[in-house]
Amino acid sequence: MSKDVVSVKDLQVWFPVRRGFVESLLSKEQRYVKAVDGVTFNIKDREIFCLVGESGCGKTTAGKAILRLVEPTGGEVKYTGPGLTPKMIKEVADHAVAKRIKSKKEATSDVASGAVDVRSLPKDKMKLLRQKMQIIFQDPYESLNPKQSIYDIVAEPLVVNSLGANEKEREQRVTKALDDAGLRPPKDFMWRYPHEVSGGQRQRVGIAGALVLEPSFLVADEPVSMLDVSIRSEILKLMLDLRENKGLTYLFITHDLSVAYVFSDRIGIMYLGKIVELGPTEEVIKGPRHPYTKALISVVPKPDPRMKTDKIILKGERPDPAHIPPGCRFHPRCPFAMDICKQKEPEPMFVSQEHWVSCWLESGEGKR
Amino acid sequence: MTLLEVKDLKTYFKTQEGTLKAVDGIDFNLEKGQAMGLAGESGCGKTTAALSIMKLLPANGYIAGGTINFMNQDMSKVTGDKLRAIRWRDISIIFQGAMNALNPVKRVGDQIVEPIVLHEKVDEEVAMKRVKELFELVGINPNRVREYPHEFSGGMRQRVMIAMALACRPRLVICDEPTTALDVMIQAQILQLLKNLQKELELAMIIISHDLSVLAETCEFLSIMYAGKIVERSTAVNVFAYPQHPYTKGLIAAFPNIKGDRKMPASIAGNPPNLINAPVGCRFAERCYMAQDICRREEPPLAEVLPGHYAACHFVRPMKGAT
Numbered sequence: 052m053s054k055d056v057v058s059v060k061d062l063q064v065w066f067p068v069r070r071g072f073v074e075s076l077l078s079k080e081q082r083y084v085k086a087v088d089g090v091t092f093n094i095k096d097r098e099i100f101c102l103v104g105e106s107g108c109g110k111t112t113a114g115k116a117i118l119r120l121v122e123p124t125g126g127e128v129k130y131t132g133p134g135l136t137p138k139m140i141k142e143v144a145d146h147a148v149a150k151r152i153k154s155k156k157e158a159t160s161d162v163a164s165g166a167v168d169v170r171s172l173p174k175d176k177m178k179l180l181r182q183k184m185q186i187i188f189q190d191p192y193e194s195l196n197p198k199q200s201i202y203d204i205v206a207e208p209l210v211v212n213s214l215g216a217n218e219k220e221r222e223q224r225v226t227k228a229l230d231d232a233g234l235r236p237p238k239d240f241m242w243r244y245p246h247e248v249s250g251g252q253r254q255r256v257g258i259a260g261a262l263v264l265e266p267s268f269l270v271a272d273e274p275v276s277m278l279d280v281s282i283r284s285e286i287l288k289l290m291l292d293l294r295e296n297k298g299l300t301y302l303f304i305t306h307d308l309s310v311a312y313v314f315s316d317r318i319g320i321m322y323l324g325k326i327v328e329l330g331p332t333e334e335v336i337k338g339p340r341h342p343y344t345k346a347l348i349s350v351v352p353k354p355d356p357r358m359k360t361d362k363i364i365l366k367g368e369r370p371d372p373a374h375i376p377p378g379c380r381f382h383p384r385c386p387f388a389m390d391i392c393k394q395k396e397p398e399p400m401f402v403s404q405e406h407w408v409s410c411w412l413e414s415g416e417g418k419r
Numbered sequence: 420m421t422l423l424e425v426k427d428l429k430t431y432f433k434t435q436e437g438t439l440k441a442v443d444g445i446d447f448n449l450e451k452g453q454a455m456g457l458a459g460e461s462g463c464g465k466t467t468a469a470l471s472i473m474k475l476l477p478a479n480g481y482i483a484g485g486t487i488n489f490m491n492q493d494m495s496k497v498t499g500d501k502l503r504a505i506r507w508r509d510i511s512i513i514f515q516g517a518m519n520a521l522n523p524v525k526r527v528g529d530q531i532v533e534p535i536v537l538h539e540k541v542d543e544e545v546a547m548k549r550v551k552e553l554f555e556l557v558g559i560n561p562n563r564v565r566e567y568p569h570e571f572s573g574g575m576r577q578r579v580m581i582a583m584a585l586a587c588r589p590r591l592v593i594c595d596e597p598t599t600a601l602d603v604m605i606q607a608q609i610l611q612l613l614k615n616l617q618k619e620l621e622l623a624m625i626i627i628s629h630d631l632s633v634l635a636e637t638c639e640f641l642s643i644m645y646a647g648k649i650v651e652r653s654t655a656v657n658v659f660a661y662p663q664h665p666y667t668k669g670l671i672a673a674f675p676n677i678k679g680d681r682k683m684p685a686s687i688a689g690n691p692p693n694l695i696n697a698p699v700g701c702r703f704a705e706r707c708y709m710a711q712d713i714c715r716r717e718e719p720p721l722a723e724v725l726p727g728h729y730a731a732c733h734f735v736r737p738m739k740g741a742t
Contacts, residue, residue, distance in 0.1 A: 105602040249690045250461075279460045279629060280673045281687040288683060306603065309675040313683050333681055350607035352632035354674035356655045364607050 056132040056268055056300040057117065057184075058093035058166075063125030064109070064116045068373055084373045086112040088324035089126070094268075094300055096132070101303040101315035101332070103347070107372065109324040110304045114270040117302065118184050119169060119177055128169040129161070132267045132300065134183040139176065140167055147171035182212060185261035189273035191253035195245040202241040205229060205259045212264065224263055231297070232259035233289050251282040258289065262297075272304045287314050308351050312336045317405070320344045323380045324372055329399075330406025340408040342385050379411065387412060420491075422590060422623050423449040423472070427485035430464070430471045434479065437695045441467040443647035444485065446721070451590065452621040456634030456655065458670070459644035462691060465627045466515070468644075469593045472625075473512055474502060490590070508538050511584040515596040518576035521568040528564025531583045538587045553582040557612060574605035581612065591623045598633060610637055632674055635659060643667050646691050646702040649721060653728035663730035666703045701733065709734055 065083040087109040094100040102110040116123040144158040152171040153161075161168055172180060188194040195204055205225045208214075215221035229237035232255040245253055254274060261269060271290065275283040287310070293299050305311050311318055312332060319329040320343065328341040339345045346363040353360065365384045370376065376383050382392040391411050399407040400414055430442040442464040449455055457465045470476050472487055474494065487494040490509065497505060514520065522530055528550050535546040551561035557578040568576060577597070584592050597613065598606040614637055617624055628634050634641055634655065641658045643651040643666065651664040662668045669687040676684075689706040692698050698705065704714040713733050721729045722737040 105604060251690075280631070281460055281670060284673060284675075284684045284686040285688070288686070291683075308603070309677040312677050313675040313681055336677060347603065348677065350603050351677045352606070352610075352630070352636050353678060354632040354635055354671060354676055355659045356635045357660065358678060360678075362607055362611075364611060365604055 053096040053098075054131065055093045056096050056098075056130070057302070058129045058131070059113075059117060059126070060091050060129075061126035062087055062090045062113060062116060062123055062128060064112050064121055065124045082373060085324050085375055086372055087116060087123075088372075088375065090321070090324070090326055092319055092326065092329060094302060097294055097298055097300055098317065099294070099301040099303055099315045101305060101311040101318045102321055102326075103305055103308055103311050103318060104321035105306060108321040109372065110306075110321050111272055113321070114186070114272055114302055114304050117169065118181065118186055118270060119172070120186070123170055126170070129166040130169055130180065130184065130268070131164065131166045132183060133298075134267055135165065135167060137165075139179070140165060143167050143172055143176060146173050146176075178212065182214075182264040183266050184268045184270070185264060185266040186270040186272065187254075187257050187261050187274045190277050191245075191250060191257050192277065194257060195253060197245055200242050200244055201229070201234075201248070201256050201259075204245070204256060205263050208260060208264050214264070225259075228259040228263035229256075231262050231293065232256070233285075234259065249282075250278050251285060254278060254286055255289070258286075258293075262293070265297075267298065268300045268302070270302045270304070273306070274303075275310065276305065276307065283310070290314075308336070308347055320347065323370060323375060325380065325409070327381065327410070328406075328408045330403070330408075334403065334406050340402055340406075340413060341381075341410050342387055342412070343381050344408075379409070420451065421448050421488075422451050422453075422490060424488040425468075425472070425485070426488075428468065428471060428487060429482065429484035430467050430476065430480060431483045432477075432480045434695065439695050440483075440647055440697055441480070441694060442471065443694075443697070445642075445644070445647075445649045447642055447649065447652065449591070449623050449625065451623055452617070453640060454617055454622075454624040454626060454638045455640040455642060456638035457625060457627045457642050457644060458629065458631050458634055460629060460691060462694075463644045464647040464694075465644050466595055469512065469595060469625060469627055472593065473506060473510060475512075504538070507534055507589065508587040509589055510591045510593065511587070511589040512593040513580050513584045513595065513597055516600055517580045518573060518600075521576060521579065523568050525567070526565050527568055527571070527579050531579075531586050534583070535586050549586070550582070553585060556585070556616070557582045558608075574601055574608060577601065577605075577609055578612065581609075581616070585616070585620070588620075589622070591625070593625045593627070595627045596629070597626065599628070599630075606633070613637055631670060643670065646697065647694055648702060648731065649729075650703065650732070651728075651730045652721070653725070657725065657728050661725065661728070663724050663728070663735045664703075664732050665707050665709050665734075667730075669706075701731075 064087040065085050068082040068084060090113055104110050115121045117128050140162055144162045147153040148155055148158045202225055205228055206221050209221050215224055226237045229240055234240040234255050275286050303315055315332050318332045318335045319326040322343050328344045339348055346365050349363045367384055378394050379392040379397055382388040397409045397411045399409050401407045425447050427444050428442055429444055432439040432441055459465050471482055531550045532543055532546040535549055536543060550564055554561045559578050598609050626637055638655050641655045642649045645666050651667045662671055672685040674684060687706055692702055700716050701714040701719055704710040719731045719733045721731040724730045724735050724737055
């Protein structure tokens with residue numbers, strides 16, 4: 052059993068809704084956009100864990116909250132991956148106790164398990180940890196500064212973190228990162244600008260920018276959705292190679308179930324801020340249990356007109372995370388909704404050793 | 420009767436670096452009520468082909484050759500008021516990302532009333548009645564005609580755009596990436612709507628997409644474009660069942676199939692050629708695993724290789740007697 056690199060427990064990101072003057076006079080209750088509303092999962096060493104869902108389900112926010120690019124409002128994110136020193140673990144635990152974020156007992160258990168609680172990390176230490184936890188963004192056309200050369204883009208993380216003793220060492224590290232990202236020979240690419248290379252190569256630049264810090268955990272937010280189909284799998288293969296050669300662990304965020312199917316080891320289906328089903332990829336795709344998962348799988352367009360399948364097309368659009376329905380949050384769109392679904396939120400129920408689902412249909416109470 | 424006949428269409432752009440041959444000799448026909456998919460990577464000329472039909476090219480673009488025949492009129496001779504009459508009344512287009520092009524300060528109903536009044540010389544009341552019917556047709560509550568675009572979600576705005584395209588009962592609708600910015604669930608809703616409308620109204624449709632799986636679900640016929648040329652053309656079923664051109668094969672293999680085995684799809688190495696200095700010979704040769712000397716010397720013609728199935732490759736044997 053390989054150990055966890057990242058474990059997330061009850062992660063919560065709520066954004067307060069700004070109130071108008073009248074509303075605040077009437078002292079109405081503060082409302083929140085519950086983008087991520089209690090998400091729990093763990094990612095094992097060298098695993099590709101995939102979060103799938105429609106836009107607005109909170110998958111990107113969850114990914115960013117793990118790196119604290121947005122501040123989580125609740126829950127726990129623990130990092131136990133490589134690159135931690137015992138001193139750092141101890142310091143973070145002490146900090147958490149001093150700031151009364153954690154009890155002494157909790158802090159001691161963190162130290163014992165060699166974990167760092169990302170949420171209680173002070174700002175300067177977070178910078179250190181981010182060298183180990185990096186992100187690749189969705190849009191290689193917008194996430195690269197058009198006025199910087201590829202060298203400057205890739206070297207920037209080194210500058211920000213004051214790494215690399217001199218220019219020569221920096222150049223070596225940039226060269227290596229470009230080479231690792233498949234931009235070969237690096238010398239041909241280094242002094243070009245983003246508009247001079249193709250879309251696939253731009254995404255490789257984005258990957259090189261993440262690799263230059265030698266991270267062990269990468270959040271990849273829709274890394275191939277902006278790319279032409281003919282080059283998508285090249286980028287995915289590169290990511291697999293990097294896992295092989297550098298022992299990387301991935302959180303892969305996508306709306307595309309068919310990509311998730313071929314690429315990931317385990318998959319979590321998100322709906323309106325919560326994971327509704329989680330399990331090994333093959334098991335979830337071939338034997339989905341949650342009605343939402345079943346519907347999502349059924350509407351994936353098949354690349355063959357001879358495959359006619361029955362589609363479960365859900366009515367309506369995704370509801371608003373500022374007004375989450377009571378009970379099971381999927382019940383207004385669920386074709387199988389029962390009375391209990393409107394009242395009580397279902398707890399995760401295991402249907403096999405590693406595969407769980409939050410649905411009343413799977414529990415004794417739901418079954419008639 | 421053939422509704423639309425495109426023959427050897429060439430659309431070029433003048434740029435600072437030289438003439439960019441975005442579309443370089445494509446042919447296709449479309450009958451009444453047929454849906455054709457135009458597939459290819461970004462930059463292959465599929466949108467330019469559509470804009471040429473509508474004569475909506477930007478200032479530096481021009482039709483350098485070939486003919487476009489729509490309902491027995493030569494489109495190159497149609498200009499001015501006559502052209503304006505054809506657009507929207509006979510041919511309409513739904514642009515990529517058009518749902519974001521609605522006027523934010525005008526009620527959506529009024530935005531559709533406008534073209535109806537303009538094209539059909541009816542009064543606003545009659546036009547508004549039509550808009551309500553259209554809303555019903557595309558699955559929006561007719562009471563929402565008085566709402567503003569921001570009150571609609573992305574999928575609903577796309578339905579408004581479809582209603583708008585259908586406002587003057589066109590015979591041909593061109594959809595440029597109709598579902599690209601939408602979620603899978605909404606995409607499924609919109610594709611189903613397009614399919615139903617096509618059947619009900621006997622619409623001819625050209626659907627442009629980079630996503631072969633979207634076209635597989637909606638179109639009877641499929642043309643695969645690469646670097647300004649159609650490299651393969653047949654019924655959708657045959658293109659998927661018997662792909663002939665190496666590019667088509669590569670493109671189909673590049674799609675992960677959720678119903679199939681769990682394996683990484685193949686990719687096509689390299690990038691499409693620069694269309695300012697397009698290579699001599701087959702334009703796909705540089706990325707083709709089968710390429711031989713002849714491919715770099717001679718351009719393969721689009722030949723009939725199976726009944727009604729055309730491909731442009733030196734290594735696909737044409738049918739006997741076909742030219």
